[in-house]
Every structure is written in C-alpha cells, then in structure tokens.
Amino acid sequence: MKRILFFGSLLLMCAVAASTSAHRAAALFGWGQTSHNFGRIPQGKPVTATFEFTNKGEIPLVISNARGSCGCTGVEYPKAAVMPGQAGTIKATFNAASPGAFNKTVTVESNAEGGVATLYIKGEVMR
Template identity: 45%
Template sequence: MKTIKISILASILGLMSFTVLPTTSKIHHIATATSPIAWKSESIDLGEIPQNKPKEVDFEFKNTGKTAVIITNVKASCGCTATDYTKTPIQPGETATVKATYNAAAKGAFSKTVTVTTNAEDAPKVLSFKGTVI
C-alpha cells in the first residue's frame, strides 16, 4: 500500500512538472530617431597641405528640427587643432559651422577628430579630417 502511494505521488509530481505556464512575449520597439542636425560632411579629406601653414576646416550643419540647437561643447582630439563654433542658438532652418584649425607643423599623413556635443543629440558627434603635410 505504501509503495502504491509513493508511486501515485511520484506520478502526480511528474505530471505537475509538465504543466504549461503562460508565456509572455515582449516586443521591443527600437526607435530610430532622426537627428535634427544634418551635417554637410562628417569627414573631410584635405589632400596635401603645406607645412607650417595652419589649415582651417569648416564642418557645416543645418538645424532640420523644430527647436533651437545649442552647441554645448567642441573638443579636438589633440593640442595641434584649435576649434571654434557658433555660440548662439541655431534656430530651425538655420545653418552653423564648427571650425577646426590644424597646425600643420610636422610633415606626413595625419588624421584628426573633433567631437561636438549639442542639446539635440544624446551622443556627441565625432567629425574627422585627414590629409598629408608636405
């Protein structure tokens, strides 16, 4: 009698392990937000530039959003590049410029970046320029 109870209990426990639980399916929507900033060019090839003559690079963009864009920070990748940028709010439809001036002191190939932070994008935008000092 005891073995029958144990086998019935084992069968019940075995059947309980096969119960179907409701599954929940999570749908993740990935929003691809379009930036309200349209850069004319994010990478510029300067080609060959003369040594000991600073070269200015202009990164132009247009505010295609519905609110003003404010550039909060611009940082060059090294001390050989100075930066300047539009300090006033850029209204919808307006254009603005981030300038990088490269000190072409050393001969050879170079590749530099300028990181731009604005109130319009979560992640900073990395702009680049390259060339060869002759």
C-alpha cells in the same frame, strides 16, 4: 461586461498616452559633410576645414562644446543657439607643424539627438 468595457477603455487610454509621449521634440544636426581630406599640405601652414550644418529639429540646437582630438586642432563653433531651420558652421583649424600623415577628430557636444557628433579631418603634411 462592465469590467471588459472598463479595462478596454483603460487600455485604449494607455495606448494613446504612450503614442503621444513617444514623440519628443528634439534638435537635429543636418550635416553637409562630416569629413574633410586636405590632401597634401605644406609644413608650417595651418589649414581650416569648414563643416556646415542645419538644425533640422524642432527646438533650438545648442552646442555646449566642440574640441579637437589634440592640441594641434583648434575649433570654432556657434556659441548662440541655432534655431530650427537655420544654418551654422564649425571650423577646425589644423596646425601643420610636423611632417607626415594625420587623422584627427572634432567632437561636438550638444543637445541634438544622440548628444555627440564626430567630425573627421585628414591629410599629409609635406616638408
């Protein structure tokens, strides 16, 4: 009987420890939108998309890097931590140098849940 009580108590303690360690505080992006369509834009005129987000997590959100899929896309992002509940923006500027359709991505690396987020911009450059 003592063995059953001992192992039952041990099993209960393990279950409680596992359930409390399963919840890990994390940063979490809450995006307003993750894609932007510029439509038709004139050649030679750079255009900028602004992606707004909120840190919906429990710890500060730190963006370590954000880069465009090519040299034609410049990216601005917050260098300071975004505290829980606070908002931030990422700006992607596309240099509309060559005519034709384009589909570009911005890769955002951070400590947020999932680690990497991808933003999309597209449109058509007209002569």
